[in-house]
Amino acid sequence: MSKKYGKRYESRSIISLKDMLKKSVEQYGDHAAFKVRIEDDRFKSVSYIEYQNDVNAIGTALINLGLKGKTIAVIGENSYKWCVSYLAVVNGTGIVVPLDKELPHYEIKNLLERSHASAIFYSGKSLDNINKVFSELPSLEFCINMDLLEVEGDNLSFDTLLEKGKKLISEGNTVFSDAKINVEEMSMLLFTSGTTDNSKGVMLSHKNICADMMTVGKVIYADTKDSILSILPLHHTYECTCGFLEMLNLGVTISFCEGIRHIAKNLRELQPSIIMAVPLILENVYNKIVKTAKKNKQYTKLRIAVAVCGFLYSRFRIDIRKKVFKDVNESLGGNLRLIISGAAALNPKVSKTLRAMGLDIMQGYGLTECSPIVSVNQMDYYKDASAGQALPDVEVKVVDKDENGIGEIIVKGDNVMLGYYKDEEATKNVLKDDWFYTGDFGYIDNDGFIFISGRKKNVIVTKNGKNIFPEDVELYLNQSIFIKESIVYGVDEEDDSETIVCAQIVPDMEIISEQYSYTDPSSQGVYQLIKDEVKKANKKLISYKKVKRFDIRSDEFEKTTTKKIKRHIELPSFKKLQETVMSKVDGVKDIIEDKIKK
Numbered sequence: 001m002s003k004k005y006g007k008r009y010e011s012r013s014i015i016s017l018k019d020m021l022k023k024s025v026e027q028y029g030d031h032a033a034f035k036v037r038i039e040d041d042r043f044k045s046v047s048y049i050e051y052q053n054d055v056n057a058i059g060t061a062l063i064n065l066g067l068k069g070k071t072i073a074v075i076g077e078n079s080y081k082w083c084v085s086y087l088a089v090v091n092g093t094g095i096v097v098p099l100d101k102e103l104p105h106y107e108i109k110n111l112l113e114r115s116h117a118s119a120i121f122y123s124g125k126s127l128d129n130i131n132k133v134f135s136e137l138p139s140l141e142f143c144i145n146m147d148l149l150e151v152e153g154d155n156l157s158f159d160t161l162l163e164k165g166k167k168l169i170s171e172g173n174t175v176f177s178d179a180k181i182n183v184e185e186m187s188m189l190l191f192t193s194g195t196t197d198n199s200k201g202v203m204l205s206h207k208n209i210c211a212d213m214m215t216v217g218k219v220i221y222a223d224t225k226d227s228i229l230s231i232l233p234l235h236h237t238y239e240c241t242c243g244f245l246e247m248l249n250l251g252v253t254i255s256f257c258e259g260i261r262h263i264a265k266n267l268r269e270l271q272p273s274i275i276m277a278v279p280l281i282l283e284n285v286y287n288k289i290v291k292t293a294k295k296n297k298q299y300t301k302l303r304i305a306v307a308v309c310g311f312l313y314s315r316f317r318i319d320i321r322k323k324v325f326k327d328v329n330e331s332l333g334g335n336l337r338l339i340i341s342g343a344a345a346l347n348p349k350v351s352k353t354l355r356a357m358g359l360d361i362m363q364g365y366g367l368t369e370c371s372p373i374v375s376v377n378q379m380d381y382y383k384d385a386s387a388g389q390a391l392p393d394v395e396v397k398v399v400d401k402d403e404n405g406i407g408e409i410i411v412k413g414d415n416v417m418l419g420y421y422k423d424e425e426a427t428k429n430v431l432k433d434d435w436f437y438t439g440d441f442g443y444i445d446n447d448g449f450i451f452i453s454g455r456k457k458n459v460i461v462t463k464n465g466k467n468i469f470p471e472d473v474e475l476y477l478n479q480s481i482f483i484k485e486s487i488v489y490g491v492d493e494e495d496d497s498e499t500i501v502c503a504q505i506v507p508d509m510e511i512i513s514e515q516y517s518y519t520d521p522s523s524q525g526v527y528q529l530i531k532d533e534v535k536k537a538n539k540k541l542i543s544y545k546k547v548k549r550f551d552i553r554s555d556e557f558e559k560t561t562t563k564k565i566k567r568h569i570e571l572p573s574f575k576k577l578q579e580t581v582m583s584k585v586d587g588v589k590d591i592i593e594d595k596i597k598k
Helices: 017-028 048-064 080-090 105-115 124-136 158-170 206-216 237-250 260-270 279-295 299-316 326-331 348-356 424-430 470-477 509-515 524-539 574-597
Strands: 032-039 042-047 071-075 095-099 117-122 142-145 155-157 186-191 201-205 227-230 253-256 274-277 338-341 361-366 373-376 395-399 407-412 435-444 450-455 483-492 499-507 549-552
Touching: 017 048, 017 080, 017 206, 017 237, 032 048, 032 080, 042 048, 048 080, 048 158, 071 080, 071 105, 080 095, 080 117, 080 237, 095 105, 105 117, 105 124, 105 186, 117 124, 124 142, 124 155, 142 158, 155 158, 201 206, 206 237, 206 373, 227 237, 227 260, 237 253, 237 274, 237 373, 260 326, 274 279, 279 299, 279 338, 279 348, 279 509, 299 348, 348 361, 395 435, 424 435, 450 470, 470 483, 470 499, 470 524, 499 524, 509 524, 524 549
Parallel strands: 032 253, 071 095, 071 117, 095 186, 117 142, 142 155, 227 253, 227 274, 274 338, 338 361, 499 549
Antiparallel strands: 032 042, 186 201, 361 373, 395 407, 407 435, 435 450, 483 499
16 A cells, blocks of 8 residues: 655756746746845845846856855845855856854854865855954955945955946856756855754755755745745755745745844834744744733643644634634734644644644755655645655655664665765765654654654663653653753662663753742742652653653853754763762751750
């Protein structure tokens, strides 16, 4: 019996990003490719033709500077000029290196050195960092400021470069537009976020990116009636491939969020039909809805409405969701039809609730090394606890399974990277017979849905040989409205007899202070409240996975720009926990002895 799949769509064939842009211009022409703010309350549209002209002009100017075949970095906030710079590099000039705008200057310098970058496009907010790097890095020939109106000192101006390129083209210069693309060679060098170790340079080609775009186009439908608000950082492959390049391929209009604090305002102003999000954003939306309902004593009504709307839609396709939850939908712009969630696992409770409110969610799974999408839940066929089914032209299987059928997930397809930059050993460790070994553990059910258990590097191996995936335990802990986030880890007892499952927990003090009188995360009241929540989570866990020790943190964990917790932070050992407890006991003992003496 063949497996069931969601709806498939016709996907346009593209051989390179240059080919993609050419075909989009032919197909969409004067339609708006971008919508860009020009004043407080005014936006201007940039057509597909205009965008291509700007890409050609910047590309021509870059080659005129002697940068043909060179490596060029891009760093800055999501913007139209970022998108022009990206394709101006890869569509005929050289190799692009998208960098995280949050990096300190010494890390920017390190990555520019490692990538042998000859130039960098940057936004005005990065000026100080780039000036420091430029003075310390002789190999960096040009710094192009995307916000400068004209040349200033060592900084070139994007706008001046644009005019120079247009002039060269008007004089008959076709060096960029005629440039041939080798689709098999590295054209994109992406440094991973390094949540578990030092960042690696992932080498991707036009073929890799286009293969992923074509297969994503078979499971996601969008057209010129759609618009997307770009929220996640463009240097991340997830947003770059799906929220930028794929949208251009499908004829969608792209606009840019002006920062996390402005999401609600930008949603109301631009009324997008699509957004891409990470779980943290969607969980915040969910928590605010629940919090408001409880505050107004409407929580029971909310739960009933969610259950009824969800049942009618999933069983009979009777859709009253947007009517019943009109206020929720209007607060998100009123036009949102699709949310694509990725970069981490989304709590199934959140996706089910938001879908029942009329916000259709497609949760997927991917890695930078896979350009990045590997699998996705479709709108008409999904399992909320899963990462979806493998994309049509991507092979996924699980190897080295344990007794529960859990093993390492491996991926094969044209979307898989060329390798790690200047790191043959690391490449050999993950690329074997054309299969990419993801380092993620999980299983595939009978319907072909992929379930991620956790990262190979994070797994806790107990003394009796049991494997515990911290992410599994964290999912149960984080279901509590009083827990903002957590990290689960294992430590061995001093006598080496047993492995103890421990957790560091960040309480949600905003919710706790509203429902109780506690304001100090280190207070006994907060400790007891979190202890009760840990007990509730433990009831859902098998005995060896239960959390035996926990610490409360007042500060949130350090995160990547896609809001994944950096797990390489130093966690307290069991011995340190013991020492902390004993010091408190000894302190009490000293007080008692002192009282007795007196």
